[in-house]
Amino acid sequence: MTEQETRTRSFIHDIIDEDIRSGRFGGRVHTRFPPEPNGYLHIGHAKAICLNSSIAKEYGGKFNLRFDDTNPTKEEQRYIDAIIEDVRWLGADWEDRLFYASDYFQQLYEWAVQLIKDGKAYVDSLSAEEIREYRGTLTEPGRNSPYRDRSVEENLELFEKMRRGEFKEGEAVLRAKIDMSSPNLNMRDPVMYRILHTEHPRTGNKWCIYPMYDWAHGQSDSIEGITHSLCTLEFEDHRPLYDWFLDQLGIYHPRQIEFARLNLTYTVLSKRKLIRLVEEGHVNGWDDPRMPTIAGMRRRGYTPEAIRDFCNMVGVAKSNSIVEFEMLEHAIRQDLNRRAERRMAVLRPLKVVIENYPEGQTEWLEAINNPEDESAGTRTIPFSRELYIEQEDFMEEPVKKFYRLAPGREVRLRYGYFITCTDVVKDENGQIIELRCTYDPETRGGYAPDGRKVKATLHWVSAEHARQAEVRLFDRLFLTENPDDAPEGQDFIANLNPNSLEVVENAYVEPSLAEAKPGDRFQFERLGYFCMDPDSTPEKPVFNRTVALRDTWKKIQQREE
């Protein structure tokens, strides 16, 4: 656990405090996360999960996981499985309270019958288009359906026929009888049940009438004894409807509190859009490391702690906002800096031959695993006559402020020796293919006995001992801060970054990485944090770059341009 113990306060805490003071729920706090299993969870859901589970924890209450599985045409078991895995991975604990709205289908059905008997619901035979016309507009009231005044007996009979499958889809719906002239469109006789001759992942073919979300949600919370039903802003207008249903049924009322959903720059966070990215092949699946999905972030190397920390950092409020992506990057860097062991890897190798180093000799030098954590200990790394350094760590004609290797210049090889570049070898095209250097045997381990300083310390690997690896570098998926801000006639797809994935096929990593397992995270010194990908094979490990290190040199370069 690296994150702060206490979550930053919010207006929600104020409300809960007040409810506890007034004894509204007998001092109980019980929250829940209610996903629809129609896609993978993303960082926006993480905010809701962290909020709900941490509030339960802080107040000594309970937290439920409940699937809102009321629409079998969009929901699938594989999504249920993925969501369970993600919520668990994030660290939210629902204990034995994993529920499904479909668990309540029978109860909901009975309540619907009760409403019909009370003259509060009716079967409508209008078509979908007709219902829309009758609904009116934002500024004009709706009109009553001609079927609105059917008798209780007729409604009971028709609803029973709906349930038995005697109607085709669209032929009838059950509606609440509220007020077609309400300024709140949700109160204009909302549909409670529609007919769907579709098999449900959990209830199979038991039902062909399925409750609408609005009819299922409030009662599901009520059944579970949820005290504080936290949801996003767009459901604010639905609250009067939930209250109406609960009142008519005479059952327990949770208190719904709405908060603003998370938005992130350079990112889309809507399931509809994420599904398109997956289905149109713009990314390689839901767990593509470029995706803002929990699965994608996990594969990329994010930790649950960093995600929780981030959610805590951005806070909760009611105003629409867009968090800068940098905030997320800060959260993961902060976490990984403290926990990830350091290793050396060279992405774009440039061969260095140390002319005065004995041929065939290998020295095993000690390297610190994590300067932020002494308990991580040390390891040894091999040093030999031929090494690789990073191409960008050498400049034949160094520009100002570049203080890495250059002809005649001395630098330190981390945990190795001081070396001085004596010659530059080029191929027939003038490309630099090799550096000739000399080393100072007195500087073993990277220390100069005479106390002389070098400006730069470079990472390196021994050519003979290094392992080849594939490294995947990710850039932001979208070019624009707001991907929806697309040219006329185009959508967010037009703003995809064509260079969001760069595969480095022939990187070299230090030999100790041969023992790494998929999911292991490291800092490759001076490059960033990396996570071993499940695509790895014993012959060729694959590393995903989670996030680069903060790079002030890059910043200086960009400023010079």
Added chain:
RNA sequence: UGGGGGAUAGUUUAAUCGGCAGAACAGUGGACUCUGGAUCCAUUAGUCGGGGUUCGAAUCCCUGUCCCCCAGCCA
């Protein structure tokens, strides 16, 4: 133009209900450093506009402006 919400540094948010507008991220300058990392120090920057009440207003009142959501048999 109906209804529901919202507006505090560049960004995300605090301000214990009228009492010194505080933090994080981002930015900038510096110190330190065997990672141009990390760390440390310093620093730039804010209450949507206009009135009013008050000794005192981000907070209360009036008024205006701007932004978001709602017309699925989606959630």
